[in-house]
Amino acid sequence: xxxxxxxxxxxxxxxxVGMSLLFGAAGPDVQEQAAASFDEGRALLAQADxxxxxxxxxxxxxxxxxxxxxxxxxxxxxxxxxxxxxxxREQDNARWDAMARxxxxxxxxxxxxxxxxxxxxxxxxxxxxxxxATLLAETQLELDMNDETVSLLxxxxxxxxxxxxRTLLGIALARLERLDEAAPIARACALPDGVDPALxxxxxxxxxxxxxxxxxxxxxxxxxxxxxxxxxxxxxxxxEAHPDLRALASSAGFAAVLSTSSQISESSCSGGAGCGSxxxxxxxxxxxxxxxx
Numbered sequence: 001x002x003x004x005x006x007x008x009x010x011x012x013x014x015x016x017v018g019m020s021l022l023f024g025a026a027g028p029d030v031q032e033q034a035a036a037s038f039d040e041g042r043a044l045l046a047q048a049d050x051x052x053x054x055x056x057x058x059x060x061x062x063x064x065x066x067x068x069x070x071x072x073x074x075x076x077x078x079x080x081x082x083x084x085x086x087x088x089r090e091q092d093n094a095r096w097d098a099m100a101r102x103x104x105x106x107x108x109x110x111x112x113x114x115x116x117x118x119x120x121x122x123x124x125x126x127x128x129x130x131x132x133a134t135l136l137a138e139t140q141l142e143l144d145m146n147d148e149t150v151s152l153l154x155x156x157x158x159x160x161x162x163x164x165x166r167t168l169l170g171i172a173l174a175r176l177e178r179l180d181e182a183a184p185i186a187r188a189c190a191l192p193d194g195v196d197p198a199l200x201x202x203x204x205x206x207x208x209x210x211x212x213x214x215x216x217x218x219x220x221x222x223x224x225x226x227x228x229x230x231x232x233x234x235x236x237x238x239x240e241a242h243p244d245l246r247a248l249a250s251s252a253g254f255a256a257v258l259s260t261s262s263q264i265s266e267s268s269c270s271g272g273a274g275c276g277s278x279x280x281x282x283x284x285x286x287x288x289x290x291x292x293x
Contacts, residue, residue, distance in 0.1 A: 034064035041073070048115050050081050080106050093127055104135070109234075113142045130156055134165045137172075146172040163189050167202040171244065174209035186210055191219060195226040195264065197235070205244035216248045217257050224260035232262045 041056030057074035064070060083099045090096040100119055107116040120136040133152055140149045149172035153165055161169075170185035186206050192199055200223035207216035220239060227235045236258055240249055248254055 031064050031067075034060045034067065034070060037063065038070055038073070041077075042110070045077070045110050045112060048112060050077060050084075053077055054081065076106060097123065097127060113139055117143060130160060130162065130165060134162065134168065137165065137168045141168060141171060144175075146175045150176070163192070164196075164199050164202065167199065167206055170206045171202065171209065174206060175244075179210060182206065183210055186212065186215070191222050197223045197227045200226065201235070201239070204239075204248070205242065208245050208248045211247070213248055213251055213253075216245070217251075217253055220245070220248070220257050221260050224257070225263045227262055228264050228266055229262045230266060 037056050038060035041053045041060065044056060045053040054074065054077045057070060057077055061067070061070040061074045080103055083103050087096055087099050087103070090099065100123055104116055104119055107113065107119070116139045117136075120132070120139045124132040124136050133156065137149045137152055140146075140152070149168065153161070153169040153172075156165070158166075166185050167189050170182045170189070173179075173182035173185070186203070189203060189206075191203065200219050204216045204219035204223060207213075207219060223239075224232060224235060239245055240258070242249075248257075
């Protein structure tokens with residue numbers, strides 16, 4: 001399982017502890033007010049205003065205590081804020097990276113790509129190497145930083161690159177209309193035998209940018225089949241809205257791709273397949289139950 005996806009699924013399972021005041025049902029008017037507060041929180045989060053977003057999410061959760069999504073989002077952002085503070089003091093690179101991956105998953109879930117870019121740049125300076133470059137390249141592409149992505153990944157010899165880094169490079173090249181360089185990358189990158197929905201999604205993007213709709217459909221179908229059930233709807237929504245997949249989304253066969261079901265099972269604790277880099281895995285007991293996966 002991709003560590004970023006695992007961190008994302010495990011982080012999303014945290015629930016707020018000690019909110020004993022959140023009981024009882026809310027009336028229609030109160031529910032509307034709670035929804036407005038929640039939307040305000042999402043808008044503030046998109047602006048990287050974590051304190052303001054946390055306050056808005058808390059208001060929504062208190063107003064409508066039966067809405068688990070409000071409670072979970074407040075719990076998540078509070079956890080992220082604690083981790084952000086802890087990261088500034090953390091000296092051990094392995095622990096720092098584990099916290100960074102969990103926070104990054106939250107950023108991606110909420111499209112806070114500016115903060116993700118800052119975090120990925122810190123990792124690349126602090127840890128370096130192809131893996132950190134690949135994560136940075138992924139975020140740069142979200143921000144349409146195509147020239148920067150080519151410069152970043154071209155520093156590595158082809159022999160040391162991974163299918164994911166090569167695919168991201170291909171996407172950047174295709175966006176820059178350097179199709180003669182992007183096409184060989186697409187031909188050389190086969191669909192993975194194992195579970196790697198992120199790579200499959202990126203391959204779908206690359207093939208679509210090259211006008212290879214059939215290959216893009218196959219890759220996206222594999223992506224959905226190997227995506228956790230709790231993440232599947234979000235993955236499909238992302239595919240429908242992604243600019244790189246615009247041509248595929250407007251094709252006649254896209255509905256069939258969207259009907260794909262997940263073939264991956266989930267753990268019962270948090271909707272994740274393993275504890276991965278969850279920063280609470282040593283205290284929740286889940287890691288022991290899963291054999292430290």
